[in-house]
Amino acid sequence: MDTPARHRVIGSLESVDGVGVVRMEDRFATRIEDLWAALTDPERLARWLGEIEGDLRPGGEFRARYHASGWEGVGRVDTCEAPHRLVVATRAADETDETVVEATLTADGDGTILVIQHRGLPLDNLAAYGAGIQVHVDDLAAHLTGGERCDASARWNELHPAYQAMAATL
Numbered sequence: 001m002d003t004p005a006r007h008r009v010i011g012s013l014e015s016v017d018g019v020g021v022v023r024m025e026d027r028f029a030t031r032i033e034d035l036w037a038a039l040t041d042p043e044r045l046a047r048w049l050g051e052i053e054g055d056l057r058p059g060g061e062f063r064a065r066y067h068a069s070g071w072e073g074v075g076r077v078d079t080c081e082a083p084h085r086l087v088v089a090t091r092a093a094d095e096t097d098e099t100v101v102e103a104t105l106t107a108d109g110d111g112t113i114l115v116i117q118h119r120g121l122p123l124d125n126l127a128a129y130g131a132g133i134q135v136h137v138d139d140l141a142a143h144l145t146g147g148e149r150c151d152a153s154a155r156w157n158e159l160h161p162a163y164q165a166m167a168a169t170l
Helices: 032-040 042-048 123-144 152-167
Strands: 011-016 019-028 050-054 061-066 072-081 085-092 099-108 111-121
Touching: 011 123, 011 152, 019 123, 032 042, 032 099, 032 111, 032 123, 042 050, 042 123, 111 123, 123 152
Parallel strands: none
Antiparallel strands: 011 019, 019 111, 050 061, 061 072, 072 085, 085 099, 099 111
């Protein structure tokens, strides 16, 4: 029996060297170039993720504010290998430690598999990060199919218990 999309949990959590890692993996029914553009074009990012301003080329720095989570901070593009791999370092406005977000895209027939790993997260909030990152991926999926962003708070509340259960096993 298929699980309705709104109940699917696509992420996993782990602890590596005392810091948290959130990993998301999903398949999207779109070409790799389209998914890459949704992840790297500022106008498209603004539709599903948030406002991004600055230099999005390798070595470039940017400022961001995400719609769903309200996260605000700065980032740096460390790796940009179109259309397969993007690595950015981010730091919340009130933090000093960076985290690393790596997106890997793989063509899969008429679709694309996206794997996102967010590394360097605090273990005590890992479940919250897992739920929040999946809300962003859900918004990406909606964008790719012409839909609207979800009710982030309601979706986070649906997802958080599953991520809490995962975090409890670390």
